[in-house]
Amino acid sequence: MNQKFIITIARQFGSGGREIGKALADKLGIPFYDKELISMAAKESGMDADVFNNVDEKATNSLLYSLSLGLYNFGNSFSAMGDLPVNDRLYILQHKIIKSLAEEGPCVIVGRCADYVLKDKENCVNVFFHANMDYRKKRAIEIHDVDKARAEQIVNKTDKIRANYYSFYSGQKWGLAQNYDLCIDSSKLTTEQAVDLIESYINIRSK
Numbered sequence: 555m556n557q558k559f560i561i562t563i564a565r566q567f568g569s570g571g572r573e574i575g576k577a578l579a580d581k582l583g584i585p586f587y588d589k590e591l592i593s594m595a596a597k598e599s600g601m602d603a604d605v606f607n608n609v610d611e612k613a614t615n616s617l618l619y620s621l622s623l624g625l626y627n628f629g630n631s632f633s634a635m636g637d638l639p640v641n642d643r644l645y646i647l648q649h650k651i652i653k654s655l656a657e658e659g660p661c662v663i664v665g666r667c668a669d670y671v672l673k674d675k676e677n678c679v680n681v682f683f684h685a686n687m688d689y690r691k692k693r694a695i696e697i698h699d700v701d702k703a704r705a706e707q708i709v710n711k712t713d714k715i716r717a718n719y720y721s722f723y724s725g726q727k728w729g730l731a732q733n734y735d736l737c738i739d740s741s742k743l744t745t746e747q748a749v750d751l752i753e754s755y756i757n758i759r760s761k
Contacts, residue, residue, distance in 0.1 A: 563662060566684045566685060569740045571740065573745060577748075585661040605640060612718075679736070679759065681735065687709065689741035691705040
């Protein structure tokens with residue numbers, strides 16, 4: 555199989571997208587990047603990883619502040635890092651790191667607008683995982699240790715944060731089918747089946 559593809563994973567909270575992405579990377583024998591991107595950004599910037607962890611995949615709190623600096627369109631040149639909120643510094647660092655990783659070779663990258671960052675690369679496979687609310691609530695409770703009484707609220711809130719982050723930095727709508735190569739309902743497949751499905755797609759694209 556041709557393994558030169560970069561696979562980006564976007565996911566609704568509780569859909570299991572991260573776990574499927576990790577299983578795919580393991581099966582293909584390629585690097586997997588999720589929280590590792592925070593550590594890499596912290597190392598490059600010299601900042602505390604905990605500071606970045608608190609704002610990871612969250613848009614800047616002050617939209618007006620960013621607009622005043624001309625930062626809304628991150629596809630253009632970036633202002634001096636020192637002028638930016640921590641959220642924006644992290645995005646810029648991760649943007650740079652994601653581009654660098656994609657040049658190094660095949661890998662799986664979770665979240666962080668990776669599909670948008672790599673939109674000009676032809677060797678990308680962009681996947682969006684979604685699932686029904688009952689499935690996601692169950693996983694949120696069992697795997698993420700979310701309070702049962704607040705599970706649906708937390709699932710919806712996390713999705714909203716991810717959607718706002720994606721919209722803010724990409725100018726596009728999160729979860730819109732046309733932005734992805736595959737949109738997969740993870741409640742209908744096992745992790746192994748989802749991995750096989752993506753691998754089959756990569757094989758077809760490789761021909």
